Amino acid sequence: MPASQLDPPNASSAGRKDAEFPTVGMVGGGQLARMTAPAAMALGIGFRVLAADPQDSAAQVVPDTVVGSHESLDDLRAFARGCDVLTFDHEHVPTEYLRTLMAEGVVVRPGPDALECAQDKVVMRERLSKAGLACPAWAEVKDPQDVVAFANEHGWPVVVKSARGGYDGRGVSVVHAANEAATLMEQAAPGARWLVEELVEFAAEVSVQVARSPHGQAAVYPVVRSVQRDGICREVVAPADLDEHIAVAAQALALEVAREVDVVGLLAVEMFVTSQGPVVNELAMRPHNTGHWTIDGAVTDQFEQHLRAVLDLPLGDTSALAPWAVMVNVLGGDIPQMYPAYLHCMAHDPGLRIHMYGKQVRPGRKVGHVTVMGDDLQDLLERGRHAAGYLNGEITQ
């Protein structure tokens, strides 16, 4: 280790050469914060991260990283002190803490009222249903009997969701009968809250990202198609191959949701495209996996757009740079050593855009993604899937 190692940066200077340029603090040190760092660099703003561990994905690459807990008000308060705006790489910060910080003068974007819609599915459904925005039929349920009553009206199977804590398919179950509902709900922690939804028949799962700034400017990205497996997003095709009027309806719905929940920053609205049109499935209030294609494939990527939105800067052009972009997640496989595979993939496909998150490989864990862009969708799908499969060891040639 060199003798002249740089002293740790401090809040008054690091990443903020020019005092007039603001600093954004992002709570959470995952890959979303990691991929926000380049956007902050280009904008010339300060960027700091609150990470749980110094080896977190973003902590590895952001000098102004503070190690602390997003569940500690003291840590949040200390972190916020060096920031002009507080924002998030995940939705797990207790909103009561955010309200306290706001009362103390911290600028929190998105705000707690909006964030609750991404934290709590009952709150989200209530808010959207009240505003008349298209959702699947749903009901809050207390016990398996409520689920049966809902199914008697809407038919089996139904989807039972925990109101909070769901992520990458966790907390969401397709339930075919009363006894399944009973088993599921009995396993839960006391006090867990639930909702039940009709199982929607859909032609496609799509996602629409909207950026919205404090004074209400909004910019919408092209509708993308997402392919899920085991509740985890596996690939994204931009744009979704939809009839123009359906795509426009999906974008309009996303813009209405953004306004209704009064989000500031990026909002991803995951939707089902049904015979009745698009209906809202889930919300995420941050850059999102279904927007990773924008790093390589759009004029303004979702990470820069999020920063611009939370800083109340004018929003950037959301246009795509190529007719098609395909993003495929790289999930950890059985091979812990990824570098040789990565070299092979680069040799195989010079147009491949590889993004690694600096995360230890564990089976099923998102450790990176690849993007390819061009004119021929089928070719792109083959190239993207080959690379992702090769990187995690599913494909060996």
Place this chain on the structure above:
Amino acid sequence: MPASQLDPPNASSAGRKDAEFPTVGMVGGGQLARMTAPAAMALGIGFRVLAADPQDSAAQVVPDTVVGSHESLDDLRAFARGCDVLTFDHEHVPTEYLRTLMAEGVVVRPGPDALECAQDKVVMRERLSKAGLACPAWAEVKDPQDVVAFANEHGWPVVVKSARGGYDGRGVSVVHAANEAATLMEQAAPGARWLVEELVEFAAEVSVQVARSPHGQAAVYPVVRSVQRDGICREVVAPADLDEHIAVAAQALALEVAREVDVVGLLAVEMFVTSQGPVVNELAMRPHNTGHWTIDGAVTDQFEQHLRAVLDLPLGDTSALAPWAVMVNVLGGDIPQMYPAYLHCMAHDPGLRIHMYGKQVRPGRKVGHVTVMGDDLQDLLERGRHAAGYLNGEITQ
């Protein structure tokens, strides 16, 4: 300042979560190193920087920054210890130190023999002339009489250059008569070495970037046109609007230069397009100002390409993403506060790509650049110039 401030990273872990992924060390903490950081993040490799000052452009954003001097062998040695490959954001490292480090087992790319061609214009001209590669007529000169003798053969005015230390037009003078040559050369430090060149009549100044890896794979970028003012690159148009056969000749010449000087990494070959075809003006062995458009405008940007080349990874696709890209440098103006102007520019042009370097504004200093892409070159030129002019205060509406 928060109590839980992260400890400084150390070489064994920072930016290098996965031990199998290599670490590249870049000597120099300027904007080129700063813009290399995002490429290193995406590749998932480790990236460390040797910066002269903790407030240097790259030091602000790279956690694994070491403060030290590129002119100290001890600092270079300590820095190199944590790196798998040593590379450069400038060409000012003494080559004798690099030879010492190589003898000690450090991997240096580009190597000192190649770097000398970017450090010393006499060495470069000798090497290229010997290989029969097109250069302006030139001669090494010891005194003003030698300049006069050269001018008697090639005509006045001539260009007198110091062999070393030139940068952004410094060290290069157009000389019209013997007394000017005398004045110029008398001011120089004792031992300064000089060359004289014919003043080339050119139709365009262009630049061609080549990436070359240790086993000789080479990838060439589209030829771009650069517009210089007072010896400083002001704007770049990609591609240069040249007849196809001239563009191909320029790319071929750049590839020949790369092979001849045995560069590893990025090489920018600045050329004059004359009635006889392209001739070599200057070389730079690193990512280069004339390649900044590739961040937004090419499949693989020059910074990632440099990392891939020095790591001997397969090189990426150099294709442009739009018919035209225009990059305009933002030079420091009279306005030290840039944020309000920057906000205005974003509002004015949502397609504008802004890149700030985190540098204190000083008149004439490169503090950032803007890029715009599209179909209509005239429109792009107007937009790029407007934004750069507005940012430095030359334009106020």
